[in-house]
Amino acid sequence: MAIKIVTDSTSDIPHALAEKYGITVVPVYVQFGNKTYRDRIDITESEFYERLLHFPVHPTTSQPSPQDFVDVYKNLSEDADGIISIHIAGKLSGTYNSAICAKDMVTSGCPIEVIDTNSLSMGLGLIVLKAAQIAASCNDFQQTIRQVKQLIERTHILIVFDTLKYLAMGGRIGKGKALLGNVLNIKPLLTLKDGEFLPAAKARSREKAIDILYSYAEKAGTIDDISVIYSTTLGEAEALAQRLEPLCGKKATIARVGPALGVHAGPGALALAILTTE
Template structure:
């Protein structure tokens, strides 16, 4: 039984890895004024962050259209027995809804299951990669769906921001708005809980913030997959990955760059850790 795996670009899965694992990625869009780009298709991460930091217009993200999903589903249905489509939290984007609409437009296609991961970026990526690996190993549809749904409460995402400026401008701050007015001169630490951004802690400076991320990681048992993501600081990400390796032994730490979907809201200097516990 061949299972097709679909996700969206907010998962921040590098193109080479997605290709290797047979993952079909539907890009989100980012708009700077009148200019609209497809994430990592018509704008690179480097170009995006340059425009974000130095440009006069703050961008907004746009979910893929149902037709974007229809095109991917149609192609994949021709070579698959079923499709599993795993996406960014529905509390952060309408991407999940676009996927569901596309599914309803393809009643005669192979079975399509759309999963709201309740996550974004590398945490979503961990769940998608687990499902893709299971599909490559020949697991059946029910097994992969069970693994995907069981992985959601076993996955965590938390990170350090350099500033709340971009989160406020982006508007999708959820319960993190409770931090506003109390963070002058300190670094906010956020987490994703129940599909939305929530305040976790605050640190006096960046170094103490990174220490707090590591302390939080130490409290999580049975980690079997882990990744570090950064917006503009690859050296910091590499250093953090090395520190993580002394805590979570025998588990490779992937380093990825945060794309436009999360980058719009967190800005430069952000560092995030995503991990998945044993099912």
């Protein structure tokens, strides 16, 4: 028996890491016209971005249904002491609410805790990965929950967008709309605060935007874990991760923005997620 960890596909956790730590990932749905795809199951990241650039209508997303979570919870509860389900900011997606509804529908007797991280992508992913490690070493369900919730305030994310048009089309831009504009080569950077996008900076070139990401890590304090996330520019992500290694004393996890978030991030997005020690 063990404590099981569940998340959703907006966590962008690389498949190999999810398998390594026994994390169950529930897919978000992506719609192109009248066709629906399960994130990373029915459509790969590369297929998604190719279609995003050429499909005549902007795709949409929808959260997993409560029944999707019920099926996962029932399956896991057969050999679990408890389930901790950790998700994207409730202000950005209905996924958290679906998980809450599912929790109330499951009557197996296995305790289920649903957590809103107020984050997304590997900001969420780093919390989930650390949660899996905590769960593996702690047999106390409530203590594990407390430790996982403490990770939320220690998690930070900064995102460079090549353009904000995809975020605006998806209706997720929030206060980040202050950075909307068509000034040539201006690269907007957004962060998350209490589950909402906030403008963080503007850079006059791609190179300067990446320098801002590096400075973000420099100023973060003592880093427990770190991830570089990209949508279409793997080379940039690898170069930034290599640059960060001497600063952090460890290799950054490189992750790709999947279809669920790629609808809103678009091509050229690059981000840094950091989990600090305090």
